[in-house]
Amino acid sequence: MLVKILTDSGCDLPKEIIEEYDIDVLPIVVIKDDKEYLDGVTMEPKTLYDNMRMGQVYKTAQIPPKMFEEKFEECAQKGKNVIYIAFSSGLSSTYQTSVLVRDSLKERYPSMNIDIVDSKSASIGFGLLVHKAAQMAKEGKTKEEILNMLDFYVEHxxxxxxxxxxxxxxxxxxxxxxxxxxxxxxxxxxxxxxxxxxxxxxxxxxxxxxxxxxxxxxxxxxxxxxxxxxxxxxxxxxxxxxxxxxxxxxxxxxxxxxxxxxxxxxxxxxxxxxxxxxxxxxxxxxxxxx
Known part of the structure; x- marks a missing residue:
């Protein structure tokens, strides 16, 4: 079974790579004046930087548990073989939330096949892990082969x-x-x-x-x-x-x-x-x- 790569917007990969390898990306929440935006969906980086230069302050929040639940449930229902590569647990609680949601869903979907990897990385450092995993998945590599590679990349x-x-x-x-x-x-x-x-x-x-x-x-x-x-x-x-x-x-x-x-x-x-x-x-x- 082919492996599906899932990640979040903290990987900062170009959209052409996301599209080429059919990577699913969950957006992290960005907050301005108590209004929430989705990174790369309802808020683009250029807009954010222009506003920051004018003194606007932004905050961020983790991906909501509900978003993980919907995506993981969709994968479980379709019987997908998934690796979710998460933004560093040292910088965000996204990884911990994804594990809690995945484990809670196992009660309803005991055969759910989702592995979660803490990238311990950020931005394109994180993105290089996702890119390599997506390449290997497209080549038909096994989940074990991809997880072994991710272990190496996390350390190096x-x-x-x-x-x-x-x-x-x-x-x-x-x-x-x-x-x-x-x-x-x-x-x-x-x-x-x-x-x-x-x-x-x-x-x-x-x-x-x-x-x-x-x-x-x-x-x-x-x-x-x-x-x-x-x-x-x-x-x-x-x-x-x-x-x-x-x-x-x-x-x-x-x-x-x-x-x-x-x-x-x-x-x-x-x-x-x-x-x-x-x-x-x-x-x-x-x-x-x-």
Missing amino acids: IEHIFTVDDIEYLYRGGRVTRTQAFMGGLLNIKPILDIPRNGTLRPIEKVRGRKKVLARMIELMEERAGHADLKSQVIGINHGDDLDGAMKLKRMIEEKFGCTQFIINMVGCAIGAHSGPGTLSVFFLNKKYEE
Whole structure:
């Protein structure tokens, strides 16, 4: 039986990939002035970033249990063989909610065949897991083969990213008011990552955009270890800054000889916290052997 890949909008994959591999995507909730929107459905990233530049503050909420219930029940009724790949449990309660809903439905559908994977990743770092799983599913790989791959990717995916304005991290509770003020005053660009526990972690502070991009390339080389970056699909995303993303792509091409990229705008669910101008790169620190 072919495997169906299900995920949520925190994966930030381009729509053409979603359509090509027939991936089902559940939208995360974005809130503005107490009104709820669905990430990528009733709220597009470009609109969110334009509004944030004008001072609008957004919040996010997990996917409602009812939405999981409806989707899982549909899969169970059709006898689908499903893997749901979830946004990191260290950043959202979406994973935990999906498990609770799936387990409660098993009473009515004991033969339900849904495996749930905590990506411990975000944005296209998370998206690379989904993309690879969807490719394998399309090739007719078994669920066990896909789950083994996902276990590997969860342990070896690297996230390196920076935000253009530290003020957005303050609004999201990641830095103090004083840190945000001093960071803006000194043109500080923080570099952050997501460690193996799936949480957000600031790792360095660099002054100026040019220097932060150069440092991201250095960190990429340090973390790649013995992995062959040239043969990988490299993920890059941006907070409505395509020029910055393309500059980062050219630097990666020149340094490592990479030729395969997935480039996309950061979606509303993550962009609500990271803000306009965010730049990120994602890759594996060890080669995956199929």
